[in-house]
Amino acid sequence: MTVYAYVDGPLGEMLLVGEEYADGRTVLASLSLPGQKGAAVVREGWRHAPGAFEGIAAQLRSYFTGGLTRFDLTYADAGTDFQRRVWRAVDDIPYGATVTYGEIAARVGAPGAGVRAVGTAIGRNPLLVVRPCHRVIGADGALRGYAAGLERKERLLGLEGALVR
Template sequence: MDTRTYWTEIGSPLGPLLLTAATDGALTSLSVPGQKGGRTVQDGVGRSDPGPFREAAEQLAAYFAGELTEFRLPLRAEGTAFRTAVWEALDAVPYGTTTTYGAIAARVGASRAAVRAVGGAIGANPLLILRPCHRVIGADGSLTGYAGGLERKTRLLTLEGVLAGAGPLGDQPATTAPSQAPVISRQANSSVSTLQPPERIADRSAATASP
């Protein structure tokens, strides 16, 4: 079996994206600078060749321009059966929506006690953006962790319209610092999620508490 790996680096509004692929063209990873557990060229990931990545580059460019909402690319991530099931469950989370770690656990048939393991699997997702782990949030509405950094997670959710100020990422200014990350607010009896800055939520809470 041919185990060679190809890689390329493409520019994006989130910084350079490092992609790797198997010889048959299946994408095996997408990493961003500073990503926890991300791949680097120094890892000896294989031969530099943009050929297998042309379609991925085109689709990513369309996504960042706000013109594409679903990737149609061959993906092949290596992991345990449990992690693979969690990663595949991410594919079912639609563009412009969010879900929780608990919901992903339920989707793969895991118990409540396994939510932490689900979070670990999501944090180890080797195909950032392509497998949308950025759409998974905490049960309390917080953005929680993201291997690519909370600023990138905020920008991706902004692009997808979950956060106010949506638009092509190339037109977006720098986002809030992780300590000021927005919080998801869910309307009662509604499947729609919105993001609000923490200060707005605090103001609303104070108003509710006033006599």
């Protein structure tokens, strides 16, 4: 069953959506921020279940207060094969570090023209904050693209103490 909850945070009220299983597990499918491009929208038939996301909410609170540097959660493995490869590369970017779109393209075997495809895949990341696409920057060191806005990307990088080149 699809479940959802809202969690307050310094970037606004986050919407968490997931699948709840009979064994009590909840697998996170989406984390969106207010005003985000392509944000999830609560649908009829979904169940409001804040308790299903207590662990994730606690990790988010700890991250936003500087106590957590890597999320430990189960999330849905949606997306195309290419998107999943890009997202795994993004998952591997350490807290407080940044890499370029070109570096991600090279890591997934798509250098050169693949940079644009990498940017598209990153732009379709359904798990903002927990999958750290905010750590990917332009080749010139400038902040580029973030579905929830560049101001939020800058705030997340600032929270992590990441030096933007």
